[in-house]
Amino acid sequence: MSEAAERATATFVAEHGAEPDSVWSAPGRVNLIGEHTDYNDGYVFPFALPHRTAVAARRRTDGKLSVTSLDSDGSPQRGGTVPIDELTPGALTGWAGYPAGVTWVLRKAGIQLPGADLVIAGDVPTGAGLSSSAALECATALVLLDTADRPADGPEGPELAEIAHWTCRAENDFVGAPTGLLDQTASLRCRAAHALFFDVRSGETEQVPFDAAGSGLEILVIDTRVNHSHSESGYGDRRNGCEEATALLGVPALRDITAAELDGALNGLPERLRPLVRHVVTENGRVLETLDRLRNGALTEVGELLTASHASLRDDYRVSCPELDLAVETALDAGALGARMTGGGFGGSAIALVPSREREHTERAITEAFERNGSAAPRLFTAVPSTGAAREPRS
Numbered sequence: 001m002s003e004a005a006e007r008a009t010a011t012f013v014a015e016h017g018a019e020p021d022s023v024w025s026a027p028g029r030v031n032l033i034g035e036h037t038d039y040n041d042g043y044v045f046p047f048a049l050p051h052r053t054a055v056a057a058r059r060r061t062d063g064k065l066s067v068t069s070l071d072s073d074g075s076p077q078r079g080g081t082v083p084i085d086e087l088t089p090g091a092l093t094g095w096a097g098y099p100a101g102v103t104w105v106l107r108k109a110g111i112q113l114p115g116a117d118l119v120i121a122g123d124v125p126t127g128a129g130l131s132s133s134a135a136l137e138c139a140t141a142l143v144l145l146d147t148a149d150r151p152a153d154g155p156e157g158p159e160l161a162e163i164a165h166w167t168c169r170a171e172n173d174f175v176g177a178p179t180g181l182l183d184q185t186a187s188l189r190c191r192a193a194h195a196l197f198f199d200v201r202s203g204e205t206e207q208v209p210f211d212a213a214g215s216g217l218e219i220l221v222i223d224t225r226v227n228h229s230h231s232e233s234g235y236g237d238r239r240n241g242c243e244e245a246t247a248l249l250g251v252p253a254l255r256d257i258t259a260a261e262l263d264g265a266l267n268g269l270p271e272r273l274r275p276l277v278r279h280v281v282t283e284n285g286r287v288l289e290t291l292d293r294l295r296n297g298a299l300t301e302v303g304e305l306l307t308a309s310h311a312s313l314r315d316d317y318r319v320s321c322p323e324l325d326l327a328v329e330t331a332l333d334a335g336a337l338g339a340r341m342t343g344g345g346f347g348g349s350a351i352a353l354v355p356s357r358e359r360e361h362t363e364r365a366i367t368e369a370f371e372r373n374g375s376a377a378p379r380l381f382t383a384v385p386s387t388g389a390a391r392e393p394r395s
């Protein structure tokens, strides 16, 4: 049982005086490459973090949902008890909006929910661009499917791809963040020791072995501690810009512009939309190139693609921030083979592909650079591709 699941179970027993019927957990993620491509029908390449969110549930028979979350200081925060058929966007907000939104979407999708008590615990850093919301949404969906006798690991259960769409809808239509399918797909479908290549348009996936340690390398995660929120940031503006460009170009999605067609396409667009399109088209190319290099076991050659991705997100898509740029530049100066912001941006985390023998030196250089800059101390850790969402064994 994961540590998150142990804490969720113990809190469940303390809050409700009984063992939960079931517990599922789901991880956060880093995206190796392929940023702001998911809502343009493109390609992404995440892997799961060892950090997980667990949701423990027991069925209720009165049609109500209660949610409790274990705070980082270990105290339970009660998010409220609401009749499921009265849930509407805005009924529960903050962290409770995520489980409420998933419940709302499942009900709309025709899943008969009898009611449930939920208790949440986890260690995915929040506001760090590491998909703590997707981890919570996915674990909630999986545990609620159990209460409806439609377990995802049973014969009547929905496909993980469908659960990814539901949880994404909860984030879009209930929480109000216009995000794409990357995070939920990563949380549900990633596997240990692999990165997940995902073609958003076709739904096809490929589990690509990812063994950085085997090449004497590490993926260092640098959480800048600059908080981000995709319901409030410029995320929606970027997405609207892509949709406007798509309509002007007369294509189904920006995915349909090839590298060879890029210059012609840019000429037909107003100046302000050109950098957005350039980023999406070149980023899709970098994801495919990364796939190619990883299939050939050439991880060291992926570094330059990561760094090019960062430059494109910083200069063309304009979703980086000074702290992310500082993390990337310092990591590269210290000997990283490549580095980039990961996730939606406007704060959050960067990743760096670092030779293991340089890790301590790189960490020190980044910590000192942040200190000199007067920025909060970053949180640094090495990320090993971990297992996706899973049912937790009984305690």
Ligand code: GAF
Pocket (backbone or CB within 6 Å): 034, 035, 036, 037, 038, 039, 179, 180, 181, 182, 183, 230, 343, 344, 345
């Ligand atoms: C956030 C969103 F949730 C994803 O859907 C994706 O668009 C990402 O930003 C940028 O690649 O994590």
